[in-house]
Amino acid sequence: xxxxxxxxxxxxxxQLGDGVDVAPYGKPSEYESHVxxxxxxxxxxxxxSSINFTPLHELDGIITPNGLCFERHHAGTAHIDPAKxxxxxxxxxxxxxxxxxxxxxxxxxxxxxxxxxCAANSGMEWRGAxxxxxxxxxxxxxxxxxxxxxxxxxxxxxxxxxxxxxxMPEGADAAAMTRSIPMEKALDDCLVAWxxxxxxxxxxxxxxxxxxxxxxxGNMWVKWLRRIEVGDExxxxxxETSKYTDLLADGTARRFTWEMDAKSVITNPSxxxxxxxxxxxxxxxxxAWSGRGTIPRVDVTIDGGKNWHAARMSGPSLxxxxxxxxxxxxxxxxxxxxxxxxxxxxxxxxxxxxxxxDYRGTNSIYHNNGIQTWYVNKNGEAENVEVS
Amino acid sequence: ENLGLGRAAxxxxxxxxxxxxxxxxxxxxxxxxxxxxxxVLYTEKCSVCHGVFGEAVGRWPVLAGGDGSLSDDRPVKxxxxxxxxxxxxxxxxxxxxxxxxxxxxxxxxxxxxTAYLMYLNYLVEDDFVLSKENFLEVRxxxxxxxxxxxxxxxxxxxxxxxxxxxSDCKDSVEITARAAIIDVTPEDADARxxxxxxxxxxxSESEGAASAGxxxxxxxxxxxxxxESGEPALDMALVAEGERVFKKCAACHQVGEGAKDRxxxxxxxxxxxxxxxxxxxxxxxxxxxxxxxxMVWTEDNMAEFLRKPRDYIKRTKMSFAxxxxxxxxxxxxxxxxSFSE
Numbered sequence: 001x002x003x004x005x006x007x008x009x010x011x012x013x014x015q016l017g018d019g020v021d022v023a024p025y026g027k028p029s030e031y032e033s034h035v036x037x038x039x040x041x042x043x044x045x046x047x048x049s050s051i052n053f054t055p056l057h058e059l060d061g062i063i064t065p066n067g068l069c070f071e072r073h074h075a076g077t078a079h080i081d082p083a084k085x086x087x088x089x090x091x092x093x094x095x096x097x098x099x100x101x102x103x104x105x106x107x108x109x110x111x112x113x114x115x116x117x118c119a120a121n122s123g124m125e126w127r128g129a130x131x132x133x134x135x136x137x138x139x140x141x142x143x144x145x146x147x148x149x150x151x152x153x154x155x156x157x158x159x160x161x162x163x164x165x166x167x168m169p170e171g172a173d174a175a176a177m178t179r180s181i182p183m184e185k186a187l188d189d190c191l192v193a194w195x196x197x198x199x200x201x202x203x204x205x206x207x208x209x210x211x212x213x214x215x216x217x218g219n220m221w222v223k224w225l226r227r228i229e230v231g232d233e234x235x236x237x238x239x240e241t242s243k244y245t246d247l248l249a250d251g252t253a254r255r256f257t258w259e260m261d262a263k264s265v266i267t268n269p270s271x272x273x274x275x276x277x278x279x280x281x282x283x284x285x286x287x288a289w290s291g292r293g294t295i296p297r298v299d300v301t302i303d304g305g306k307n308w309h310a311a312r313m314s315g316p317s318l319x320x321x322x323x324x325x326x327x328x329x330x331x332x333x334x335x336x337x338x339x340x341x342x343x344x345x346x347x348x349x350x351x352x353x354x355x356x357x358d359y360r361g362t363n364s365i366y367h368n369n370g371i372q373t374w375y376v377n378k379n380g381e382a383e384n385v386e387v388s
Numbered sequence: 389e390n391l392g393l394g395r396a397a398x399x400x401x402x403x404x405x406x407x408x409x410x411x412x413x414x415x416x417x418x419x420x421x422x423x424x425x426x427x428v429l430y431t432e433k434c435s436v437c438h439g440v441f442g443e444a445v446g447r448w449p450v451l452a453g454g455d456g457s458l459s460d461d462r463p464v465k466x467x468x469x470x471x472x473x474x475x476x477x478x479x480x481x482x483x484x485x486x487x488x489x490x491x492x493x494x495x496x497x498x499x500x501x502t503a504y505l506m507y508l509n510y511l512v513e514d515d516f517v518l519s520k521e522n523f524l525e526v527r528x529x530x531x532x533x534x535x536x537x538x539x540x541x542x543x544x545x546x547x548x549x550x551x552x553x554x555s556d557c558k559d560s561v562e563i564t565a566r567a568a569i570i571d572v573t574p575e576d577a578d579a580r581x582x583x584x585x586x587x588x589x590x591x592s593e594s595e596g597a598a599s600a601g602x603x604x605x606x607x608x609x610x611x612x613x614x615x616e617s618g619e620p621a622l623d624m625a626l627v628a629e630g631e632r633v634f635k636k637c638a639a640c641h642q643v644g645e646g647a648k649d650r651x652x653x654x655x656x657x658x659x660x661x662x663x664x665x666x667x668x669x670x671x672x673x674x675x676x677x678x679x680x681x682x683m684v685w686t687e688d689n690m691a692e693f694l695r696k697p698r699d700y701i702k703r704t705k706m707s708f709a710x711x712x713x714x715x716x717x718x719x720x721x722x723x724x725x726s727f728s729e
Contacts, residue, residue, distance in 0.1 A: 031585075034578040042572065045437070045447040049487070075484065088397055088405055096397035103393045129567040136573060157390050168408060174490040176483040178408060227405050235410050236473050238480040242449075242465065245534065251458035253470075257537045271567075272579060299554070304561030308554045337561060347548040359543050363463050375563060384567035388560075 034058075037068060040136060043124075048076035049175075051118070053139030056265070056287065057273040062113070062143055062315050062322045066197050069142035071204045072118055074175035078224050082208040085172065087154075087192070091230035094159030101194070101208055107149040110191065112214070113321045115289045117141040117260050119217035119244055122368040125353070126360075129373075129384040132271035137372060137384060138263075141289070143322035146212050148193030151186050155230070164230040168237075169211045172226035179220045180234035181213065185258075189214045192225065215291030215320040216258040217366070219244050249361025260291030262350050263369035264298055264325075264342035275380030279333035286311075286340050288323045293345035295323040302329060304337030304373065304387045311340065336376035337387055353386060407491075409479040413524050416478070420519030421500025423507040429497055430504045433486045440640075441708050442466065442508040452508035452709070453698065458533070468509025472531040474523070477502050507709070514712055622726055630723025633716045637708070643727050652706060656727045658685050674702035690724075691717045 001007075028035065037052040044050040054070040071077070082101045090096035118140035124130050131137050155167070160183070167186045171177040181190070191212035194201060201207040206223025213220045219239055234240070234256075246254040266286040269275050275282060284302075288295040294317045299308040311325035325340070342350040353370030360367075375385040409415040431440065439445050442452030454464025463470075467477055482498045484490050493501070503518035506526070512518075518526075567573070634643070640651035647654040653666040663679035664671045671679070678701065683689070693700040694717045696710045711717050 031582075034576070034582040038574060038576070040572070040574055042447075075487070075490065088401065089394075090397055090402050090406055096402055097394040098397045098401065099394040106393055107391065128565040130572060132567045132573040153391075157393060170405075170408070174484065174488070176407075176490065178479075178483075229406065229408065231410075231414075233410060233412065233414075235408055235479075236476055237408070238476055238484075241473060241476050241534075242467075242471050247458060247463060247465070247470075249459060251463075252533045252535060253458075254537050254539075255534045257539070259537075259539075261539070261543075271573070272576070274583070276583060299552075306556065306558055306561060308552075308557070337563075346544075347550065348544060349547055349549045349552060351543075351547045355547070356543075359546075363458075375566075385563045386565035388558075388562040388564050 032058075035068070037070060038135060040124075040131070049074050051120075051140060053135045054142050055135045055272075056139055056141075056267045057134050057270050059267070060285070060324070062287070062318075062324050063197060064142035064144055066144065066199065066202050066205070069116075069144065069196075069202070069205060070118070070140050072140070072218065073173070073204065073223070074177060075173050077204045078171075078173035079203055080172060080208060080224060085208050085226070087209060087225060088227045089154060089158040089230070090227070091168075092161040092164035092232060093155075093230050094161065097154075097158045099154070104149060104154075104192065104194065104209070107153050109147055109149060111145055111147050112189075112191065112212075113143065113145045113316075113318050114212060114214045115141055115143040115260075115320065115322045116212075116218045116221055117263075117289070117291075119219060119257070119260070119366040122263075122370070122372075123365045125370075125372075125384075126357075126362045126364060126368055129386050132384050134265050134267050134270045134372070135272055138265040138287075140218070141322075143289070144196040145198070146191055146193040147195035147198070148191040148212065151190040151192055151211070151228070152188075154192060154228070155186065158230075160230055163232045166231045166234050168229040168231060168235050169220075169222040169225055170227040170229070171206075171222045172224040177219075177222050177239065178235060178237045179222060179239055180231075180237070180256075181220060181258075183230075185213065185216070213258075215260060217244065217260060220258065244366060246360065246364040246366050249363065257367055260289070261367060261369040262288070262290035262292070262295065262342045262344035262348050264288035264295075264340040264350055265372050266300070266338050266340050266374060269336075269338065269376055269380070269382050270374055271382045271384060274382055275331065275376065278380070279331045282329055282331040284327040284329065284338065286325055288325060288340065288342040289321065290342065290344035290346075290348070291320060292348065294319055294321075295342050295344055297343040298323070298325040299341040299343070300325070300327040301339045301341075302336045305339060308341070333378060335378060336374075337385070338374040338376060338382075339371050339387075341371055407479075407483055409475045409482070411473040411475045413475070413520075416475070416520050416523055417495045418520055419495035419499050420517055420521075421496050421498070421503050422517045423500075423503045423512065423514050425497075426500035426502070426504025426507070429493075429501050433489075433493075434501065437487060442505065451505055455510075455529075455698070458530070466509065467505050468511060468529065470530050471528055472534050474502065474506070474526045474528055477505055478523075510709065623722055626719050626722040627726045629715075630719035630721070630726075633711070633720045634723055636711070637720070640706075640708075643724065655724055659687060659690060659721065659725050659728065661685055670705075672701065672703055672705040674704055677702075687721050687725075690721055694720065 035055055035058040039052040051072045054068055087099045121140035165183050167181050168178055193212045194209050209225045211222045211225050246257050268285050288298045298311040300311045301308045311327045313325050315324045356370045373385050373387050374382045376382045437448040438451050444450040450466050452466050454466045454469035457464045481501055499518045506512045641655050643655040649669050653669040663683045664676055694711050697704050697706045
């Protein structure tokens with residue numbers, strides 16, 4: 001008697017497995033094939049100008065695997081031969097310059113882990129709970145280690161004139177994405193990056209070159225970066241006027257809402273990751289991040305906010321990076337209302353959705369960082385809800 | 389301490405890539421384009437996604453209308469209602485449009501399409517010509533309603549809570565909203581199987597996803613306009629002229645034998661019929677309110693409607709900008725009268 005996987009000889013115990021080079025570029029186990037980016041078809045008009053979502057509920061730690069980083073592009077994924085890629089710096093500089101990829105590799109390099117969150121992450125939830133799964137409510141985010149050169153080095157190489165107050169990165173794809181970034185940020189921590197998690201950027205993340213704008217909304221992290229223009233005024237282009245401006249209830253709109261507010265979400269349990277094991281010891285886990293610093297503390301509640309508990313932070317705490325938290329508890333098999341609440345290093349505390357709506361109304365689309373609630377029923381199944 | 393890496397960009401290289409336009413006119417090239425030319429270009433290159441009148445097809449961006457809607461429950465953010473600067477239109481059309489054929493338009497064509505988008509938004513008349521010379525005279529109506537990020541003054545202060553409740557924070561908790569009510573989450577059969585497999589369950593049960601979104605059966609709305617007796621004779625020359633003008637309407641409306649509802653209702657017998665006379669057609673709330681008041685379509689109110697649809701019926705679903713010429717209005721009404729049945 002006993003478990004047949006123990007008492008009976010299994011094929012993998014007897015037969016030979018794959019030799020090396022069966023998969024020269026390795027891939028996940030066939031038993032993990034359900035772990036993938038997913039889209040919501042009704043959100044956009046066409047898949048070449050669309051979005052998909054990182055499966056946060058299937059991941060742990062703080063690093064997002066490259067193949068699971070959510071995608072957002074406006075004219076499809078460009079496939080660019082790095083030998084034909086150039087980066088130009090022009091505008092209010094002493095010498096307009098052109099760099100090849102080989103030139104860029106000769107600058108001093110840095111490595112940093114940063115989260116990239118789309119400003120529209122959780123945007124479908126402004127009017128109320130809508131999508132069942134943290135992949136869909138919170139999955140427009142990823143967190144990887146970038147290797148690249150400080151934008152400051154490149155700007156200094158060209159020599160920024162004293163009248164140069166703004167930079168405008170531009171993409172080489174058919175959308176030719178542009179945004180205006182104040183010089184102060186450009187000289188502070190922006191990177192021009194060509195590696196993510198040690199390997200070349202994936203095409204859908206801007207291969208061969210992208211801009212990294214730590215802590216600021218993902219739309220500014222221009223992919224397939226081909227040009228940086230220096231100017232004395234912002235450009236007010238499409239992605240910072242008709243889009244990525246936050247419409248308030250009175251019909252006025254905030255512009256240049258660059259920084260991502262502190263936010264967190266419980267990734268397990270969640271609608272796509274129900275409790276399958278019944279009552280008893282249960283691991284709750286999630287992610288927290290802030291565009292203004294680190295996350296020293298996350299509070300967790302299992303009763304809808306009557307009582308809160310300090311979650312256990314685990315893993316490195318890096319500036320403008322995702323943080324991982326855990327809360328282990330003994331589930332009595334009853335109903336749960338799960339929430340997490342992030343505190344960032346500036347003292348900011350993640351607000352409830354209604355606190356946020358008091359300031360923003362429900363038409364903002366962008367920058368929804370309100371506290372997420374999952375209702376868990378007695379079967380362990382979770383649902384996206386809001387509570388009083 | 390420069391490293392001396394890279395090389396100087398040539399003037400030709402900079403000219404090839406430096407295509408950006410700013411609100412102060414920096415970057416605008418020489419050139420001009422008329423509303424009239426823009427209409428032809430727009431219809432050919434843009435309307436397949438953005439609709440004949442900027443009303444949009446599917447989920448592509450709406451480009452016209454939405455005036456005064458920004459504080460509504462469902463704001464319509466268009467070039468006319470929301471965008472702060474016209475230079476953004478020029479820049480974006482030039483750098484990224486038409487979708488899938490970026491940077492294929494000449495400078496004059498971009499001026500013309502920009503002019504036509506102004507026309508679709510009631511910002512200029514149909515004889516307007518936009519050029520580098522008059523570009524900076526244009527101000528879009530919503531420019532002053534944008535302001536710099538002010539979170540630091542309000543939210544950041546309010547949400548920084550040095551003391552925060554950790555226990556017995558509230559007496560009761562009620563669920564106030566549920567995703568299950570309006571669940572639009574995509575199905576994921578693979579993940580469900582994987583979860584079941586982890587539990588050691590055998591999943592042969594296939595909870596088929598509700599297949600919503602199948603083609604709605606087209607409703608045959610019978611146009612049942614009361615036949616009038618003793619109608620005045622028609623001016624057949626005007627009817628013929630109206631048939632030509634009606635091509636502008638035909639993108640959304642059908643008329644005549646076998647006509648069916650499209651985006652707009654079938655128009656047989658509309659002159660003389662009560663407002664909202666086509667059974668089963670989903671009229672705008674504004675039109676239905678007028679119908680409740682017992683209003684009937686006459687030549688006069690139809691003329692007023694066709695001149696400025698959005699002025700005559702509040703939030704009409706008819707996204708047509710309107711006919712500018714009285715002769716065209718008279719002609720198309722005469723044409724509609726010829727289908728009085």
